[in-house]
Amino acid sequence: MTTPDELTQEELEHKLAGQFAEFVQLVGGLAHEIKNPLSTIRLNLELLSEDLTDPQTPCERRAAGKVEVVERECTRLQKLLDDFLQFARIRPAELAPHSVNDSLQRVLDFFEPQATASNIELVRYLEADLPRVQIDPESLQAALLNLILNAQQALPDGGQLMVRSRSTPGGVAIDLIDNGIGMDTATLNRAFDPFYSTKSGGSGLGLPTTRKIIEAHGGTLSVQSEPERGTQFTIQLPTPRQITGE
Ligand SMILES: Nc1ncnc2c1ncn2[C@@H]1O[C@H](COP(=O)(O)OP(=O)(O)OP(=O)(O)O)[C@@H](O)[C@H]1O
Numbered sequence: 001m002t003t004p005d006e007l008t009q010e011e012l013e014h015k016l017a018g019q020f021a022e023f024v025q026l027v028g029g030l031a032h033e034i035k036n037p038l039s040t041i042r043l044n045l046e047l048l049s050e051d052l053t054d055p056q057t058p059c060e061r062r063a064a065g066k067v068e069v070v071e072r073e074c075t076r077l078q079k080l081l082d083d084f085l086q087f088a089r090i091r092p093a094e095l096a097p098h099s100v101n102d103s104l105q106r107v108l109d110f111f112e113p114q115a116t117a118s119n120i121e122l123v124r125y126l127e128a129d130l131p132r133v134q135i136d137p138e139s140l141q142a143a144l145l146n147l148i149l150n151a152q153q154a155l156p157d158g159g160q161l162m163v164r165s166r167s168t169p170g171g172v173a174i175d176l177i178d179n180g181i182g183m184d185t186a187t188l189n190r191a192f193d194p195f196y197s198t199k200s201g202g203s204g205l206g207l208p209t210t211r212k213i214i215e216a217h218g219g220t221l222s223v224q225s226e227p228e229r230g231t232q233f234t235i236q237l238p239t240p241r242q243i244t245g246e
């Protein structure tokens with residue numbers, strides 16, 4: 001029983017969801033507001049560094065060094081804001097039946113030249129005749145790219161990235177397995193926390209964004225990792241029956 005002043009569980013959840021959406025919108029607005037002056041700052045820094053391309057005096061050399069530091073920090077802030085806006089962008093996935101392999105091929109073809117340049121062997125095992133699953137191809141491809149870029153960054157001296165698709169009893173799974181630096185338990189426990197990053201210049205929003213996208217597909221994203229051995233991410237996407245729970 002609830003008194004008129006008390007909210008039922010459902011009303012409370014509704015109220016909190018509304019407040020959260022409002023908060024996200026507010027912070028998203030703030031991020032946008034910061035982006036504009038930031039690009040003006042960057043533009044002026046570029047002009048300043050052009051003036052300092054050939055520093056003559058020690059004072060000019062020091063100034064050129066400082067401009068470089070500020071430019072680097074501006075780039076980092078810009079990436080953080082872009083990643084945050086992508087993370088906060090609450091766009092419901094526009095799901096329609098598609099081939100997972102088509103999305104995989106597209107992203108892997110895009111990444112192939114970078115893989116070759118980074119000495120990464122890209123191995124594809126894409127199961128033929130997979131069932132179609134409900135996908136928003138654009139956001140799924142963004143999620144895959146986040147995972148692939150993480151694998152690339154975990155393979156600073158090159159190595160192997162294996163990408164596999166397979167059918168499962170409930171739908172389709174995608175495995176991304178790298179033999180890179182791996183994660184210790186502390187990193188593994190925090191890897192999906194927003195803003196957690198072990199990289200200089202990392203925003204720490206890649207994995208939380210990726211998980212959010214996969215969950216919007218009714219799927220799951222899981223990880224296994226071992227330091228020095230490598231990391232496996234697995235995306236599970238349900239066939240339509242599992243999504244609607246029929
Ligand atoms: N394949 C991987 N191998 C080893 N560590 C990984 C891998 N993928 C993620 N991590 C760890 O998880 C952390 C969080 O990853 P996430 O993608 O969220 O952020 P990031 O890559 O650091 O920055 P960015 O926002 O630019 O993606 C990374 O900093 C890294 O420590």
Ligand SMILES: [Mg+2]
Pocket residue numbers: 146149150206207
């Ligand atoms: Mg990342």
